[in-house]
Amino acid sequence: MIVEQAIEEYLAQRQGSRQWRFFLSALAEEFATQLREPDLRAMMQRIGTRFASAHPLPAARTIADASQAMSACWDAQGWGWVDLEEHADHLLIRHYCSPLRAAFGQEHLHWTPAFLEGAYQQWFQALGSGSALRVQQSSQADGFGCVEFRLAQ
Amino acid sequence: MIVEQAIEEYLAQRQGSRQWRFFLSALAEEFATQLREPDLRAMMQRIGTRFASAHPLPAARTIADASQAMSACWDAQGWGWVDLEEHADHLLIRHYCSPLRAAFGQEHLHWTPAFLEGAYQQWFQALGSGSALRVQQSSQADGFGCVEFRLAQ
């Protein structure tokens, strides 16, 4: 129904602060015309690494502790929250309600989530995950900025 | 006095939305290590050009009209406001209370205002200023993101 779509669209847009929506959308347009996708992703990963280094987590002894500490950091900024789930051969990282789509736009969702990749990579390494383990995006981001990653070899 | 400084600092920081402060500060750090100042400024100008192209002003017949239309655009986003002042050989553009320092940080104020340069350049050109006239920053940005530019040959 058309109205429900309008509500979803309104709520999705309001995920992104009005102050930076226009700037960040122009920034994404500019970079996307200058760089190819692997370079866009690498750039976002490096920004994510810097972000996580500048905001170290408190020590966490369990997966649940880590999940809570990461979510507290994201929530305080209006970046949603994260769920961590252990699997036999990987750790599933589900990030909910990031403002990536609301700020940079739908058409840049194929590279902007690499920011989260870099941030999680850095946080898990600081928690002692070992450098053999990599964080990789494992789903498309949806309209509310929800996206999945895996920490695995 | 120490407390007054704390108040000023608090107000200055609150100019920048909490949601993007950490991201933008990490982004500025990353770019500043990769690019030299002229390239940083050129990049910000291009982002400003794109921003202003995407947000064209309503037609303005006077300097006062242009000033009001630009200020309405900035204010709606929490980017402060602008005063325009005619001089014999240039138009003085005073931008007040931009969130550039609050978001990107004090140490990047030597290149981040080039975003405004690009935006004003594009807006004045669309208003018919002619391509011989250039917008150039003519003051350092202060702690509240106030900064001056000149439109001149």
Place this chain on the structure above:
Amino acid sequence: MIVEQAIEEYLAQRQGSRQWRFFLSALAEEFATQLREPDLRAMMQRIGTRFASAHPLPAARTIADASQAMSACWDAQGWGWVDLEEHADHLLIRHYCSPLRAAFGQEHLHWTPAFLEGAYQQWFQALGSGSALRVQQSSQADGFGCVEFRLAQ
């Protein structure tokens, strides 16, 4: 599904600015223990009347003009938007995505929408609707603060 509910809940909460959520929820609790529902609604109506008097609309010649002017006012504050629809014996006022639930809480939605009743009443009167016509809430507010009113005799 549980996760979708969490997303909806997150988005619904983010409709209300963090700065006033706790204050307004305490205010609603306090008033709800002091006053009965008709008095709570009358109080919110008077606040709505004051709000609309302080923010007069530009002149509107058509229903579509009025709808656009009202929506521009709501949207600039992060209060959603409105659709107006003419019927044989009433004007249907559909307000979408108000922050009333996010700020005051679900348990006070039976009286907080009276603020909108007062605001629309005042705006329509100023547009010349005549004092015989009253605005009355005609639906429950939903989880995203969407609610309907009718302007009729």
Place this chain on the structure above:
Amino acid sequence: MIVEQAIEEYLAQRQGSRQWRFFLSALAEEFATQLREPDLRAMMQRIGTRFASAHPLPAARTIADASQAMSACWDAQGWGWVDLEEHADHLLIRHYCSPLRAAFGQEHLHWTPAFLEGAYQQWFQALGSGSALRVQQSSQADGFGCVEFRLAQ
């Protein structure tokens, strides 16, 4: 100088979230026409009491701990911060940068700080201050919402 005043005024206004500024200013107008000052203050105190009850502090063993816990709560909401200072016969409570003026307006600053009175009263009582000690406002609020209180017999 006129421009500096404009900057101060802009920063002071931006302390209050755009979403609730108009609502809260209409609410303050309405109440101020219905109630006398002692009743306005009593109402704000009760709202403050409810707020602090709903947001209990973590246990604090020292004045510095209490100050930090209170400031963390205020800061997370964009309500500034607090300094506590022990004196021979009272505890001085200096609240900095509350959004009270930005939201409710200058003309209501003689009663709106009673919200903070109620909040501090409740928090200190929960920390074990004893019911003989009362929090009372001891300075006018200034243009940035800074205001002092004393906890004493």
